[in-house]
Amino acid sequence: MPHLQFETTVALEPATKRDFADAIADLYGERMETGTGHVAVTVRTLEAGGFSLGRLDADDDAVMLNADIRRGRTFDQQRAFVLAAFETASERFGIPTANMYAVVTEHDGDQFHEHDRVLSSWGDHEAEKGA
Numbered sequence: 001m002p003h004l005q006f007e008t009t010v011a012l013e014p015a016t017k018r019d020f021a022d023a024i025a026d027l028y029g030e031r032m033e034t035g036t037g038h039v040a041v042t043v044r045t046l047e048a049g050g051f052s053l054g055r056l057d058a059d060d061d062a063v064m065l066n067a068d069i070r071r072g073r074t075f076d077q078q079r080a081f082v083l084a085a086f087e088t089a090s091e092r093f094g095i096p097t098a099n100m101y102a103v104v105t106e107h108d109g110d111q112f113h114e115h116d117r118v119l120s121s122w123g124d125h126e127a128e129k130g131a
Contacts, residue, residue, distance in 0.1 A: 001038040001114060002028060004085075005066040008043070009051050010093045017043040023088055031081035032073055038114065053101055061095045065102040070109050078104050 004024055012020075021041035029036040053062050065085055069078070082104065086097040 001040055002032075002070065003040045003042070003066075003068045004028060005068075006041070006043045006085075006089070007046055007051065007064045007066075008089070008093060008095070009046055009048075009061045010095065011045050012043065012093070016092070020088070020092055023092075024085055027084045027088065028081060031084060032069070032077055053099070056099055060099055061093070063089045063093070063095055063100040065100070067102060067104045069104060069106055071106040072109075073106075 006020075006024075021043055024041045025036045025039040028034075028039050049058075051062055051064065052058075053064075056062055063086070065082065067078075067082070082102045085102070086100045089095060089100060090097050
């Protein structure tokens with residue numbers, strides 16, 4: 001169950017957050033070759049002064065992505081997802097992709113718990129059937 005956490009300086013309406021989260025879950029499923037029923041996406045708007053990225057001015061809008069994913073995806077899959085997520089955020093929020101930063105952290109599958117199961121690490125078999 002990946003947890004894709006977005007933090008931004010842009011105030012967003014609840015419907016905008018939901019649409020963005022749905023689009024991100026779909027992107028994740030496509031790029032990572034898995035189903036989307038287990039993808040968690042959170043979108044938080046930070047208060048003024050709650051975000052600092054050294055290369056930006058204090059009043060520049062920005063996006064931060066923390067992606068906690070299961071071990072097993074290639075670097076190319078991870079990079080393709082991050083770039084697609086940046087493009088989606090840029091198109092929807094009007095923030096330049098240069099004002100975005102991502103950290104991808106890989107975890108063994110057994111660190112992801114659902115109410116009825118613990119996941120295994122990702123495998124190629126999911127490309128056809130999903131998680």
